[in-house]
Amino acid sequence: MRSLAEVLLFFVILTDFGVLAMSRLSACIRAVAAQGLLLGILSLVVEGAWSVHGVGLALGTILIKAVFLPWFLRWAIREASVRREVEPLVGYMASFLLGAAALAVSFAVAARLPPIESGPLLVPVALATVIIGLVVLITRTKAVSQVVGYLMLENGIYIFGLTQIRRVPFLVDAGVLLDVFVGVFVMGIVVFHINREFDSISAAQLTELRE
Amino acid sequence: MIQLLLILLPAVAAVLAYYARRETTRTRLMWGAAGAHLLLVARLWTTPRAVTLAGWLAVDGLGLIVLTLISLLFIVVASYAVGYLRTRSARDGRVFGSGMLAFLAAASLVALSHHLALLWVGMEATTLSMAPLIYDRHDRRSLEAVWKYLVLSSVGIALALLAVFLLATAQPSAPGVRPLVLDDLIAGAPSLDRWWLRAAFVFALAGFGTKMGLAPMHTWKPDTYGEAPSLVGALMAGGVTSCAFVGLARFTQVLTAAGLAGFARPLLLGFGLFSLVVAAGFIVGQADVKRLLAYSSVEHMGLLVLGMGLGGLGTYGAVLHVLNNGLVKGWLFLVVGNLVLAAGSQAAADVRGMLRARPVSAMLVVAGLFAVSGSPPFGLFLSEFAIVSGAIREHHPVVAGAALLLLAVIFAGIARMILEMVLGGGRGSEASRRPGAPSPRAPGWSPDHWHSPPWC
Numbered sequence: 033m034r035s036l037a038e039v040l041l042f043f044v045i046l047t048d049f050g051v052l053a054m055s056r057l058s059a060c061i062r063a064v065a066a067q068g069l070l071l072g073i074l075s076l077v078v079e080g081a082w083s084v085h086g087v088g089l090a091l092g093t094i095l096i097k098a099v100f101l102p103w104f105l106r107w108a109i110r111e112a113s114v115r116r117e118v119e120p121l122v123g124y125m126a127s128f129l130l131g132a133a134a135l136a137v138s139f140a141v142a143a144r145l146p147p148i149e150s151g152p153l154l155v156p157v158a159l160a161t162v163i164i165g166l167v168v169l170i171t172r173t174k175a176v177s178q179v180v181g182y183l184m185l186e187n188g189i190y191i192f193g194l195t196q197i198r199r200v201p202f203l204v205d206a207g208v209l210l211d212v213f214v215g216v217f218v219m220g221i222v223v224f225h226i227n228r229e230f231d232s233i234s235a236a237q238l239t240e241l242r243e
Numbered sequence: 244m245i246q247l248l249l250i251l252l253p254a255v256a257a258v259l260a261y262y263a264r265r266e267t268t269r270t271r272l273m274w275g276a277a278g279a280h281l282l283l284v285a286r287l288w289t290t291p292r293a294v295t296l297a298g299w300l301a302v303d304g305l306g307l308i309v310l311t312l313i314s315l316l317f318i319v320v321a322s323y324a325v326g327y328l329r330t331r332s333a334r335d336g337r338v339f340g341s342g343m344l345a346f347l348a349a350a351s352l353v354a355l356s357h358h359l360a361l362l363w364v365g366m367e368a369t370t371l372s373m374a375p376l377i378y379d380r381h382d383r384r385s386l387e388a389v390w391k392y393l394v395l396s397s398v399g400i401a402l403a404l405l406a407v408f409l410l411a412t413a414q415p416s417a418p419g420v421r422p423l424v425l426d427d428l429i430a431g432a433p434s435l436d437r438w439w440l441r442a443a444f445v446f447a448l449a450g451f452g453t454k455m456g457l458a459p460m461h462t463w464k465p466d467t468y469g470e471a472p473s474l475v476g477a478l479m480a481g482g483v484t485s486c487a488f489v490g491l492a493r494f495t496q497v498l499t500a501a502g503l504a505g506f507a508r509p510l511l512l513g514f515g516l517f518s519l520v521v522a523a524g525f526i527v528g529q530a531d532v533k534r535l536l537a538y539s540s541v542e543h544m545g546l547l548v549l550g551m552g553l554g555g556l557g558t559y560g561a562v563l564h565v566l567n568n569g570l571v572k573g574w575l576f577l578v579v580g581n582l583v584l585a586a587g588s589q590a591a592a593d594v595r596g597m598l599r600a601r602p603v604s605a606m607l608v609v610a611g612l613f614a615v616s617g618s619p620p621f622g623l624f625l626s627e628f629a630i631v632s633g634a635i636r637e638h639h640p641v642v643a644g645a646a647l648l649l650l651a652v653i654f655a656g657i658a659r660m661i662l663e664m665v666l667g668g669g670r671g672s673e674a675s676r677r678p679g680a681p682s683p684r685a686p687g688w689s690p691d692h693w694h695s696p697p698w699c
Binding site for chain 2: 145146148162166169175178182185186189192193195196199200204207208210211214215218219222225226229238241
């Protein structure tokens with residue numbers, strides 16, 4: 033079971049770097065959807081046994097993170113007819129290197145942490161995904177890309193949460209998932225309105241409010 | 244039972260309000276929920292220590308005070324909203340009314356939950372319920388405000404979730420110990436893992452601090468408060484920030500019980516003082532009334548964490564300050580909203596001479612601004628006094644001195660704007676004497692830019 037979890041975590045890292053390296057928005061969304069799918073399977077593997085809680089959580093995760101939210105984001109960019117990220121604040125190569133640095137730092141930090149029972153890879157991958165999500169959120173100017181970054185940040189925290197999966201009750205998991213769902217949904221609606229008002233979904237144009 | 248009702252009643256009303264076709268139905272729902280909520284809270288005062296859902300929901304001092312504040316604030320804002328919604332289209336009214344009621348449910352959940360993950364769920368729900376209310380005007384500026392609010396708040400609240408998971412990791416699993424339940428965390432505090440606990444607190448401070456609007460994570464606040472309708476500002480400055488304070492206070496409680504107060508307090512003091520510095524810097528010379536109130540909110544959030552970081556008398560002052568600040572902020576946003584409506588602009592230069600045009604509102608604003616700057620006989624004076632004397636009693640004379648100095652600067656900044664607004668000449672005369680905005684800063688120099696993350 034543990035080796036399967038490690039393979040899944042390896043693929044999670046691949047999707048992280050996929051988002052960093054790809055300029056096409058739809059490819060980024062596909063990568064984050066794949067990450068959502070991996071997370072759903074991972075929650076089953078980490079739980080280690082078939083329980084109502086584990087299966088419900090996995091199904092909910094896949095449904096929300098791998099099916100509905102990516103579909104919704106694709107709808108938002110189709111309506112806005114944007115295809116690629118124009119001139120991110122940091123170039124693709126540089127953000128790729130930033131991601132690599134984040135990965136190295138995450139492993140170095142995780143090695144110093146008090147050990148937890150869920151295997152050695154879970155914590156560093158969670159940390160790296162959180163940091164890479166923040167990098168995407170800060171360095172990309174398109175509103176949709178920022179939502180993708182936020183989703184990755186959430187995914188990283190979710191991976192960390194898997195270490196505690198047996199202890200957090202189902203009601204709470206469901207609440208967390210529901211909040212993420214509604215949060216991205218509201219963001220998507222705002223993205224749609226930004227597109228309509230500004231004829232572009234670049235958050236860099238949002239500069240009217242300054243001191 | 245009462246606790247569950249306090250959460251479920253407004254939640255059900257929110258759903259009904261969204262589907263209600265007639266405006267009178269929505270008004271009744273709003274009044275009904277607000278009144279019932281207040282009655283139930285009053286009932287809680289007489290039956291303290293009630294516990295439901297296996298200890299997930301419980302009433303304690305801090306929770307009860309914040310719950311009372313939210314209930315009072317909501318009934319006032321609801322009565323204001325009834326008139327406001329008459330001017331809106333039916334569709335906007337549905338979204339607005341149900342957003343407000345959803346906020347009431349979520350805020351009650353935050354105040355009552357003793358399960359920290361459940362508290363997080365409530366906190367995130369308050370964040371989301373506010374988004375459609377901020378975007379109520381449907382124009383470019385409010386769109387920009389709501390985007391900044393959503394992105395920064397979401398990142399903040401995500402960090403708070405990480406803090407919750409870190410806290411769960413710190414808690415050893417043992418039979419009979421309920422994970423993440425506050426009472427069990429405090430009872431078993433000595434057995435918590437120190438390392439994870441420290442990490443949890445750092446993330447909780449960053450996460451809930453963003454929601455409170457502590458500097459330097461406050462950059463969403465002036466934009467959001469400036470662009471949102473006044474009654475939404477009242478709910479946010481009085482309600483949402485107080486809920487975030489509850490979240491941070493719960494983590495501080497756990498750390499103090501675990502004997503890590505020495506780790507938590509300097510961090511809280513640092514963020515508190517820095518918030519006061521930033522607030523003072525931006526209040527002096529502020530030209531927009533609502534943005535002034537936003538920076539005043541940054542100031543008061545700074546005072547809250549300062550008080551909590553002092554411990555002892557300071558903590559008492561901080562809890563009192565939550566109540567006072569929430570009520571005064573609600574009052575100020577609503578009356579300033581009246582003046583802005585009358586003047587048709589929220590630039591201080593345009594709201595001049597209001598004492599003649601709107602005497603009642605103008606007097607209320609003057610009184611409110613004296614209250615918000617902490618002058619006697621208002622409640623904020625008492626709580627600020629408690630916090631500052633807490634600093635002296637806990638042997639932090641430098642903190643006390645710095646806080647007093649900054650409060651004096653802030654008082655001067657607020658007083659200047661008020662006096663100009665109320666006593667200043669009419670629009671024409673004053674504007675012609677001093678061309679341009681009354682801001683002493685050159686237009687090209689924008690200090691906000693330094694603090695804003697690049698995506699703003």
